[in-house]
Structure formats: structure tokens, C-alpha cells
Amino acid sequence: MLTPYYNDALKLAQKEFRRCTAAGEYPYLSVLDEILSPEKLAGGVDLGLVSVPMEFIVGTRTAGRTNAFARNFMPLMEPESEFADKWQRLCLAHLEEGIRDPVKVYEYLNRYYVEEGNKRVSVLRFFGAESVEALVTRIMPDPREGREAEQYLEFVEFYRVSRINYVEFTKPGGYAHLQQLLGKSVNEVWTDEDRQDFHAAWFFFRRAYEANGGARLRSTVGDALLAYLDVYGYQQLRTCGEAELKKSLARVWEEIVLLQEPDPIDVKLDPEAERPEGLLAKVLPKAEKPMKAAFIHDKDPALSGWTYGHELGREHVQRIFGGQIETAAYFNALDADAGAVIEQAIADGCSVIFTTSPRLLPASLRAAVAHPKTVIFNCALNMSHRYIRTYYARMYEAKFIAGVIAGALAGSDNVGYICDYPIFGQVAGINAFALGVQTVDPRATVYLEWSSVGGVEAATKRLTDRGVRLVSSQDLARLRDRGRSTFGLSLLDGDSQVNLAMPVWQWGVYYEALLRRIRDKSLQSEYTGSNKALNYYWGMSAGVVEMRYSDKLPTATRKLAGLIEKSIRAGLCDPFRGPLYDQAGHLVVGKDKTLPTEQVIDMSWLNENVSGAIPAYEDLSETGKATVGVAGVSMMMPGSAGQEADK
Numbered sequence: 001m002l003t004p005y006y007n008d009a010l011k012l013a014q015k016e017f018r019r020c021t022a023a024g025e026y027p028y029l030s031v032l033d034e035i036l037s038p039e040k041l042a043g044g045v046d047l048g049l050v051s052v053p054m055e056f057i058v059g060t061r062t063a064g065r066t067n068a069f070a071r072n073f074m075p076l077m078e079p080e081s082e083f084a085d086k087w088q089r090l091c092l093a094h095l096e097e098g099i100r101d102p103v104k105v106y107e108y109l110n111r112y113y114v115e116e117g118n119k120r121v122s123v124l125r126f127f128g129a130e131s132v133e134a135l136v137t138r139i140m141p142d143p144r145e146g147r148e149a150e151q152y153l154e155f156v157e158f159y160r161v162s163r164i165n166y167v168e169f170t171k172p173g174g175y176a177h178l179q180q181l182l183g184k185s186v187n188e189v190w191t192d193e194d195r196q197d198f199h200a201a202w203f204f205f206r207r208a209y210e211a212n213g214g215a216r217l218r219s220t221v222g223d224a225l226l227a228y229l230d231v232y233g234y235q236q237l238r239t240c241g242e243a244e245l246k247k248s249l250a251r252v253w254e255e256i257v258l259l260q261e262p263d264p265i266d267v268k269l270d271p272e273a274e275r276p277e278g279l280l281a282k283v284l285p286k287a288e289k290p291m292k293a294a295f296i297h298d299k300d301p302a303l304s305g306w307t308y309g310h311e312l313g314r315e316h317v318q319r320i321f322g323g324q325i326e327t328a329a330y331f332n333a334l335d336a337d338a339g340a341v342i343e344q345a346i347a348d349g350c351s352v353i354f355t356t357s358p359r360l361l362p363a364s365l366r367a368a369v370a371h372p373k374t375v376i377f378n379c380a381l382n383m384s385h386r387y388i389r390t391y392y393a394r395m396y397e398a399k400f401i402a403g404v405i406a407g408a409l410a411g412s413d414n415v416g417y418i419c420d421y422p423i424f425g426q427v428a429g430i431n432a433f434a435l436g437v438q439t440v441d442p443r444a445t446v447y448l449e450w451s452s453v454g455g456v457e458a459a460t461k462r463l464t465d466r467g468v469r470l471v472s473s474q475d476l477a478r479l480r481d482r483g484r485s486t487f488g489l490s491l492l493d494g495d496s497q498v499n500l501a502m503p504v505w506q507w508g509v510y511y512e513a514l515l516r517r518i519r520d521k522s523l524q525s526e527y528t529g530s531n532k533a534l535n536y537y538w539g540m541s542a543g544v545v546e547m548r549y550s551d552k553l554p555t556a557t558r559k560l561a562g563l564i565e566k567s568i569r570a571g572l573c574d575p576f577r578g579p580l581y582d583q584a585g586h587l588v589v590g591k592d593k594t595l596p597t598e599q600v601i602d603m604s605w606l607n608e609n610v611s612g613a614i615p616a617y618e619d620l621s622e623t624g625k626a627t628v629g630v631a632g633v634s635m636m637m638p639g640s641a642g643q644e645a646d647k
Contacts, residue, residue, distance in 0.1 A: 006079055006088045009126045013074035020071055029066045029073065030059030032106055032113035036139060041106070044137035049102060052112050052134045053166040054125050061106055061115040073122045091123050099124060102133040109141060109152045110165065131166075147172075162190045164198065167222045170259070174226060180629055181229040186617070201237050208246045212253060219259040227255045230385075231366050251369055254386045258533060264384040266532040267597050269394075270542050271513050272522060290323055291352065293515065294345035296330045296338075298357040305474070307331070309505050310356040310379075316508025317515060325515060338363035346374055352518060354511070355379065358423065358631035364388050375518060380631050381424040382601045384533045391510065392425055394539030396432035396600070397568050398503030398547050399472065400575040401561050402489045403436020405501050406470045407444055408557045409491075410437070414445045416463035416471040421452050421624050422614045423631040425537075427603040432575040433472055434607040448612025452624030464492060488548075501561065502548045510544040537597070540569045576600055581608040604633045 020027035032041070057073065060066050068077055077083040093099070103117025112134070114121055124132050140156075141149040151172055158175035159165055169175065179186060182198070190198075205228065206221050214224060229237065231252050240248065249256075258264045301308040311329060318327050328350060333341040338360055345353055346367070351374055355364045358380040368376045368387040381392040406415045417433055419426055434446040447468055449459035456473065463471055474487045488502030514536070517523035527534060538544045547565055549558050567573035578589030582605040589595050604614065620628060 005091050005126065006075065006084055009074045009087075009122070010076070010079065010084075012072065012126075013070035013076045016070040016072040016074060017076065025071070027071055029069050029071060030113070031063045031066050032059060032061050032108065033063065036108065040139060044106065044139050047107070047136040047138050050134055050136045050165070051131045052105060052107075052136065053131050054121070054129055056110060056166075057105065057112040057114065057121055057125075057132070059111075059113045060118055061113050065118050069118065069122060073118075073125050075119075075122055087119050087122065090119050091126075094123050094127065102135050104137075105134045106137050106139060108139040109148060110155055110168065112136070161187060163195065164190070167202070167225070168220045169222045169226070170219055171223070174222060177226055178222075178229075181226065182234050197238060201234070204242055204245060205237060205249075208242065208249050209256075211246060212249055214256070217257065217260045219256070223259045224256045227259060228252060230362060231255070231369050252387070255369075258384060258386045258531070261532060263598065264532055265382065265535050265598070266530050267601070268526070268534065268536045268538070269597065270538060271517070271536075272526070290326050291515070291519065292326045292328065292348070292350045293317070293352040293354065294328050294330060294342075294348070294350035296333050296341055296345060296353060296355045296360060298332070298334045298338075298359050300331045307356065310354075310507050313507025313511045317511045320508075320512050321515070324519075333360060333363075339366055342367040342376075346371055351375065352515070353377070357627075359626050361385075361388075361390075361630050375523075377514070381535060381537065382598075382631070383535065386533050389527070389534045389536065391514065391536040391538075393505055393510065393544045394537055395425065395503055395505070395545055396428040396575060397540050398545050399429040400432040400436040401547055401564050401568070402472050402501050402503060403433035403446075404439055404564055405436075405553070405557055405561055406433070406472065406489055407437035407440035408560065409500070409554075410441055410444050410470055413470065414447060414466075414468055416447045416449065416466075416468040417610075418449050418451055418456060418459045418463070418471060418473040420450070420474070421620070421627045422450075422604075422633055423627055424601050424633060427606070427614065427633055428576075428600050430610065431603060431605075431607045434610045435575050435580070438607070438609050442609075444609065446607075446610050446612075448606070448610050450615050450620075452620045453615050455621075460492070469493060498550070498552055500550050500553050502550075504546045504548055506544045506546055509542070510538065513538075513542065513544075537601070540565065541571065582606060583608055583610060602633055 017027045068075060068083055070076055075084065075087050077087075090099070099120050101117075101120070103120050104115040105112040105117075106115060107113075117134075121132060141152060143149055143153060151169070154172065154175050155168075158167075158179070161179075167175075167178070169178075176186065179188070184190075202221075202225070205225055209221055209224050214221065217224075228249060232248055236248075237245070295310060295314045297304075297307040297310060299307045301311045314327050314329060317325060328345065328348060330341050330345060333355075338355075342353060342355070342363055353364075353367070353374060353376045355361070355376070356379045358378070361378045361380055361383065364376050364378045365385055365388055368374070368385075372387070376388045378388055378390050379392060380390045383390045415437055417430055419430055430446075430448060437444050437446055447463055447466055449462050451459050451474075453459070460471065460473070469492050470489065471492055472489045487499065489500045491498040491500060514523065517526075540546070547561065549561065553561075564573060574594050576589060576595035578593045578595075579587060579591045580589040580595070582588050585608065588605060606612065606614070614633075617625060617628060617632075
């Protein structure tokens with residue numbers, strides 16, 4: 001018995017065939033046997049009965065039936081063929097009683113290839129089914145096959161605890177970030193209720209996403225979901241109505257569009273030239289209302305050297321600008337509701353807001369979406385958020401100089417390095433220091449410890465127990481922190497300590513330059529002239545990082561350090577110029593090549609002369625986990641293992 005459905009399906013197949021042919025794409029189904037070897041297929045893992053997303057079924061196991069279907073699984077055979085008759089009978093059976101028998105598929109990299117049931121898949125897809133019940137055999141990739149395999153292994157770990165297979169991300173760390181945004185620990189197993197709640201939220205979110213034009217984007221629904229949850233949170237997604245969901249999604253749409261960019265971040269390495277004042281501006285009095293800038297901190301300056309350094313920067317701004325700019329400081333924002341603190345600053349008339357900790361990023365982002373006329377900066381790095389700007393300093397330049405000094409003074413001894421958190425920019429500091437040591441002493445080893453694992457005093461003791469006396473630890477701006485036993489590059493001898501060289505964050509210079517550019521509108525033009533997220537990553541050339549040297553430093557060593565500092569300021573010396581090798585001896589940067597800034601920021605490998613590892617997320621302090629959860633390097637998301645040392 002003929003039905004009109006086959007002819008309609010055939011038209012869809014022919015349309016897809018013509019589209020693929022015109023685009024130079026393969027118009028038929030993919031064949032797994034042509035992708036993987038028989039040995040690989042024989043080593044599959046039985047997953048049992050799984051509900052498989054229809055959109056992820058992309059091909060067949062063997063080539064026997066591949067030409068019978070277009071790439072969208074619609075049938076291509078003539079209506080008078082035996083194949084068409086069977087397809088139509090299956091179609092009628094589905095309409096009368098439903099297709100109940102599961103199909104059999106192989107899964108590879110979260111894509112499915114049908115071994116039995118091609119026509120069942122075709123009929124169900126024609127009628128718009130979202131999923132099909134399938135007996136699944138999983139083929140695991142070789143982890144060395146590249147980035148796609150690495151991201152797939154992240155999916156496998158996520159599937160193990162969630163049994164969710166319809167969420168995909170285009171960048172590493174997405175699954176761990178989703179777990180965090182849902183309020184779950186890394187290995188927390190989802191309940192049936194968790195899955196039902198998430199599926200309902202996903203369904204409405206996806207519908208709103210596609211209604212806003214998401215199907216035309218290269219990024220995935222999962223990418224968009226993370227961007228939305230970063231701003232509004234999971235609870236709001238679960239409880240808001242469909243109309244409100246569409247409105248809130250539209251408010252963050254620039255953020256979502258940004259996700260499809262292969263390089264979504266525009267890193268500004270140096271301040272652009274200031275606009276000169278016009279003649280009228282010089283001779284006529286300005287009647288502008290003073291700009292008001294808020295500095296919002298997660299801690300108190302009496303207890304935190306980091307906050308203290310930023311407060312010195314705020315006081316510098318107040319002195320420099322006088323009555324042209326008023327400043328206000330808000331402390332301990334995380335002791336209450338950080339979002340409420342930002343809202344209070346806006347209510348107090350602040351049109352520019354600096355939040356000085358990566359942990360304040362989520363609240364900063366929500367406020368920026370709600371108040372698009374307020375200029376909000378967050379002190380963090382490598383954040384692809386369109387609605388706020390981030391700023392940080394290239395401290396690795398100073399660390400390289402400190403490493404050169406340490407290598408020159410170490411003699412036959414090894415040196416130590418204590419780092420706070422494995423966040424963007426910090427691993428670059430470790431490696432820059434190690435490269436500085438290696439420049440003058442290729443045989444020296446740099447022993448790495450972490451103050452966020454057991455505290456700075458314990459980290460220092462682990463080094464001194466090894467006989468290490470030259471240690472690079474916290475920066476000078478953090479001197480007032482309690483429990484800090486060392487800072488800068490120090491020589492330790494029992495209970496005595498001699499400070500030799502100290503990198504310094506010049507936050508006052510940074511804030512002055514940013515505020516001048518806000519006042520002359522040049523910073524606003526940078527934002528409107530770019531479709532990317534803006535990250536300011538200034539260094540010694542901008543005067544936001546300095547080195548201070550002790551009088552106890554030998555004269556010759558001081559001259560050497562000064563020469564390198566001048567070269568860095570002039571752009572003649574780059575610490576990450578190759579050849580560079582990691583701990584396993586792999587070439588990371590080729591000879592006479594320079595590591596791109598984006599790879600410097602997200603560095604997660606350690607130089608060949610470093611003995612130590614990037615710690616596992618679970619080993620960090622609570623503050624460390626909170627900081628890494630927002631700004632951790634890619635491998636430092638919850639659940640990732642530390643990078644083991646080869647030495």
C-alpha cells in the first residue's frame with residue numbers, strides 16, 4: 001500500500017543530496033568501516049540500551065546501504081523499488097503501533113553508526129523523533145589522536161556520572177564547568193530526578209535558543225547554555241517561564257554569538273596612544289560631572305596583600321585626578337552577596353566598576369548584562385565575555401628576570417618556586433622563571449610547590465627540606481598577607497631571610513591609564529570596534545610591572561638583570577622564544593619561534609627543568625578551588641589530574 005510519506009521523504013533526500021553536491025560535500029551516509037580498522041571495531045564496549053539523540057546518528061556500520069540514504073537519512077531509492085515498499089510498510093507500522101524494537105549502533109566520538117535498523121532510523125527521523133532506543137557499542141579513541149579525542153574523553157567521564165549524551169561543547173572543560181554550574185561535585189552521580197529536571201530545562205532552553213537564531217551559529221547549544229548559566233544560574237533557568245527565558249537569552253545574545261569565534265578574545269598587550277586634547281578643551285573650563293569609579297574587593301586590605309595593592313592603586317588614582325574622578329572602595333564582597341555589593345555601587349552613582357578578584361567574575365558578568373551603560377572590569381585573564389572587560393599584568397616578564405638572577409646566584413644549588421593557584425597566567429610565571437634559570441644555568445632544577453596545597457609555610461618547608469635556599473615566592477604587593485614567610489626572590493638560611501629581587505604590580509599606573517582612556521572615549525571605541533571580548537594584558541612596556549632589586553644583590557648580577565629588563569621593555573626579549581621543551585622532553589616551541597600570547601595565557605605544561613606538577617583540583621584549598629573554578633587553566637577543571645613530573 002502506497003503512502004504519500006515516501007514521496008515526501010524522497011524529496012527531502014534529493015534536496016539534501018543537491019545541497020551536499022553543490023557544497024562539495026559527501027552526499028551519502030558515512031561508513032564506520034571506512035573510518036576505523038576491524039581490530040578497533042572488535043574492541044568495543046557494550047553500553048546496553050541507550051536513548052540516542054537522532055541528530056547524532058550520522059552513518060552506517062558497513063557500506064551495504066549507504067547509497068540508499070542521503071546524508072540526512074532520508075531515502076533515495078525509487079518509489080517502485082522493494083526498498084521503498086519496505087520503508088512505506090515500516091512507516092504504516094510506526095503510525096499504527098509505533099516502532100518498538102531497538103536498533104543496533106556503534107558509537108565513536110559521540111556519533112552513531114547503524115548496524116541494524118537503518119530504515120527504522122530513517123522513518124523516525126522523518127516523523128521528527130528526537131531520539132531512538134538503541135543497543136550501543138562504544139569504540140574508544142586513542143587519547144593521542146588529538147584534541148577531538150581529548151574532549152571526547154571529557155564527555156565519557158561526564159556520561160559516566162550523568163548518563164546524558166545530548167550535550168556537546170566546542171571547547172575543553174565544558175562538562176566540568178557544567179557540573180560546577182549545576183552545583184555538583186566532580187564525581188557526583190546524577191539521580192533520575194536530576195536527569196528529568198535537566199532535560200526539561202534543556203528542552204525549553206534549546207527552543208528559545210533556536211527561536212533566537214541559534215541554529216545558524218557554529219557553536220553548540222551546550223556552549224550557549226554555559227554562557228547563559230554563567231550569567232543567570234541554573235535555578236533561574238529551571239523556574240523562569242518560556243517568555244522570560246527568551247527575553248533573558250536575548251539580553252546575553254552577544255555573549256552567545258561570540259562563542260562561535262575560533263579566537264573569541266582580543267588581547268590588548270599595550271595601551272593605545274591617548275587622544276590629544278583639542279584646543280577648545282584646553283582653553284574652555286570643563287563643566288563635566290566628576291566620574292565615579294568603584295573598586296570592589298573580595299577581602300579586606302588589612303588581611304590581604306592583594307587587596308592592599310589594589311587599594312594603593314585606587315589611592316593613586318584619587319591623587320592624580322583630584323576632583324575629576326571620585327573613587328569608592330567596597331570590601332569583603334564575598335562575605336555577603338557580591339551581586340548586591342555591585343548593585344549598591346551602581347546605586348551610589350559609580351559608572352565605572354573594577355572588581356579585583358577572579359572570584360567576583362560571575363557577579364560582575366550578571367551586573368554588566370543588567371546595566372549595559374556601566375563599564376565593568378574584572379581583574380582576571382582569558383575570559384571570553386563580551387559584556388565585561390578583564391585586565392591583568394604580564395608578571396611572567398618579571399619572573400623571567402628573577403629566574404635569571406636565581407640561576408646566576410645558585411651555583412651548584414637548585415632553586416624553588418612557590419605559586420598560588422593554577423590559573424590563567426600563573427603557569428606562564430612558573431615557566432618564565434624556570435627559563436630564566438635555565439638561561440644562565442642549564443643544569444639547575446626548579447622545584448615547584450603550591451601555597452594553595454597546605455599553605456605557604458608548608459610549601460616553603462617542603463623546599464627547604466630538599467636543601468633549596470633560593471626561592472621565588474609571593475610578590476611584594478602581597479607582603480601584608482598573614483602566613484607569608486617569603487616574598488619575591490629570597491635567600492633562606494634557617495630562620496633568616498634575605499630578599500634579593502621583587503616583582504611589583506603597579507596597579508595605580510594600570511588604573512590611571514584605563515580611566516584616562518575611559519574619559520577620552522578611546523577605550524569605548526576599542527569595545528565598539530571589536531566583536532570580541534577585550535582582555536587587557538599589559539606588562540613592563542606599559543609600566544604596570546616593575547622589578548625592585550636589593551642592595552645585597554651583586555653588582556654584576558644587577559647589571560645583567562637591568563639589561564634584560566630594558567630588552568623586555570623595548571620588545572627585544574621574549575622569554576618564550578624557542579626552542580622550548582616540556583617535562584617529557586617534547587618540543588613545545590620550535591627554534592626561533594615565539595609562543596603566541598593565547599598559548600602563554602592558557603599554558604598548562606611545565607618546562608623541562610621544573611620538578612613538580614600542576615596539582616589536582618581536589619588537592620587545592622577552598623579558596624583555590626573557588627578561584628580555579630572561575631579562571632583555572634584548561635586542564636585544571638574539577639576532576640582533572642595533575643600534570644605529573646618526569647623527574
